[in-house]
Amino acid sequence: MKRIAAVQDISCVGRCSLTVALPIISAMGVEACPLPTALLSSHTLFPEPYVCDLTEMLSGITDHWKRIGVSFDGIYTGYLGSLKQLDIISRFIDEFRGGGFVFIDPVMGDHGRLYSGFAPEYVGRMAEFCGKGDVIVPNLTEACFMLGRDYIGESYDRDDLKAILRGLTGLGASKAILTGVSMEPGRLGAAAFDSGSEEIFLCMGDRVEGSFHGTGDIFASVCVGALAKGESLGQAVECAVNFTCQSIKMTACDSPDRRFGVNYEKALPVLLNGENHQKN
Ligand code: PXL
Numbered sequence: 001m002k003r004i005a006a007v008q009d010i011s012c013v014g015r016c017s018l019t020v021a022l023p024i025i026s027a028m029g030v031e032a033c034p035l036p037t038a039l040l041s042s043h044t045l046f047p048e049p050y051v052c053d054l055t056e057m058l059s060g061i062t063d064h065w066k067r068i069g070v071s072f073d074g075i076y077t078g079y080l081g082s083l084k085q086l087d088i089i090s091r092f093i094d095e096f097r098g099g100g101f102v103f104i105d106p107v108m109g110d111h112g113r114l115y116s117g118f119a120p121e122y123v124g125r126m127a128e129f130c131g132k133g134d135v136i137v138p139n140l141t142e143a144c145f146m147l148g149r150d151y152i153g154e155s156y157d158r159d160d161l162k163a164i165l166r167g168l169t170g171l172g173a174s175k176a177i178l179t180g181v182s183m184e185p186g187r188l189g190a191a192a193f194d195s196g197s198e199e200i201f202l203c204m205g206d207r208v209e210g211s212f213h214g215t216g217d218i219f220a221s222v223c224v225g226a227l228a229k230g231e232s233l234g235q236a237v238e239c240a241v242n243f244t245c246q247s248i249k250m251t252a253c254d255s256p257d258r259r260f261g262v263n264y265e266k267a268l269p270v271l272l273n274g275e276n277h278q279k280n
Contacts, residue, residue, distance in 0.1 A: 002228040003031040003071075005096065006221075007089055008078030008107075010034070011049075013042040015261025016214035017079050017107075021221040024243075024264065025076075027271040028225030033072070035061060035092070038081050044116050045213060045259050053081065058088050066095070073100045076224040078217060079107040083122065086129050093132050101227060104133035104173070105220040109141045110180075111211070112151035131172025135227065137220050139180040143168055154182065162200055165193035175233055179219055182207065189241045190219070192233050201234045205245030208252045214261035219244045222271070239276045243267060 004025060010018040018034050025032035035058065041050040075093055080086055093102055106126045108118045127146040130136045144151045147167045152160065161178065168176035177192045181202070189204035219240045226236035247264035254263060270276050 001029070001031055002073040003033060004074040004076055004100075004224060004228050005033050005035050005072045006076050006078070006224075007035040007037060007080070007092070008076075008217075009038040009040055009081065010036045011040045011043040014046065014214065014259055015264065016043050016217045020214060020217050020261070020264060021076065021078065021224075023268065024218065024221040024271065025225045025228075027268050028222070028229065030225050030228045033070075037079075037085055037089075043213070043259075055082065055085055055088065058085075058092070062092055062095070071098050071100075072096055074103060074224060074228050075100060076103045076105070076220070078105045078220065081117065083125055086122075086125050090129060090132060101134045102132055102173075103220070103224050103227065104130050104136045105216065106130055106136060106138050106142050106146065107216065109145065110139055110216070112141055112153070114145070127171055130168075133173035135175040135177065135223070135233070136168060136171070136173045137177040137179060137216075137223060138168065139216055140164075140178060141180075143176075143178055146171065158183070158200070161191050162193070165191060165200065166195070169193060169195035177223065177233070177237055179216055189245075190237050192237045194233060201237060203234075203238050203241045205241045206249075208245075208248045210252070211258060212248050212251065212262050213258055215244050215248065218247055218262065218264050222276075225271075242276050243271060246270060 006021045008017040022032050039052040123145045174195050179190045181191045182188045187204040188207035192201040222240035222243045223236045226239045246267040247262045250263040250266040
């Protein structure tokens with residue numbers, strides 16, 4: 001069985017980061033080992049969460065992993081809370097990447113703004129950190145910020161996307177996936193780019209109006225599971241768009257408070273049965 005390390009916070013309430021990564025990756029038949037970077041009572045869209053920073057614990061965990069000789073087929077990093085953690089996780093990647101893939105979700109903002117708690121300096125350091133990745137998966141906000149350009153909003157064409165994707169692979173990873181892409185009304189999805197073949201792959205699902213928190217982490221987790229199982233970049237993106245879309249549809253007519261995240265639990269059977277390649 002393939003084994004990956006999932007490096008990000010655990011937010012107890014609000015379905016994001018480890019509380020979605022572990023079940024989703026496990027459901028796909030891949031062992032997911034958490035390296036928790038912080039413990040929060042909820043994610044930061046709720047006011048004033050209790051936060052326990054776990055930076056000081058990280059070396060205790062990873063030193064033990066070295067002693068027991070554990071290795072990973074992939075390393076997946078998500079929300080990391082500080083510049084210090086970027087340095088520590090950067091060293092973790094150097095020590096543990098072996099022949100596995102490194103998948104970086106540069107979680108730091110959305111809708112043209114940084115999440116609370118991130119200083120502008122974090123953006124440049126995250127762009128540098130992305131150079132450690134084989135695959136990076138920013139949303140449009142994170143991509144524009146890392147490339148030092150204004151947030152592109154909703155008006156762009158295929159050439160704009162190609163320029164952004166080329167710029168992203170210029171940061172050092174050979175593959176980039178841009179999330180939150182919409183090229184026509186009623187459709188939303190992702191664009192993937194492989195700098196080796198220069199090919200762009202667009203995958204769209206039905207757009208459900210509104211903003212759904214945690215969907216970036218759901219998308220990234222499915223991609224990681226699929227890549228760990230040896231699927232191609234295009235297959236991974238298709239699988240992730242379909243599952244994210246289904247999770248949103250399971251939620252749209254339910255909980256009105258979007259901060260609690262989407263009902264991905266109801267869509268999990270699709271991953272368990274490996275039936276996730278049908279088109280939306
Ligand atoms: O879903 C991204 C995310 C992860 N972890 C924490 C967050 C957020 C987004 O706000 O606050 C703690």
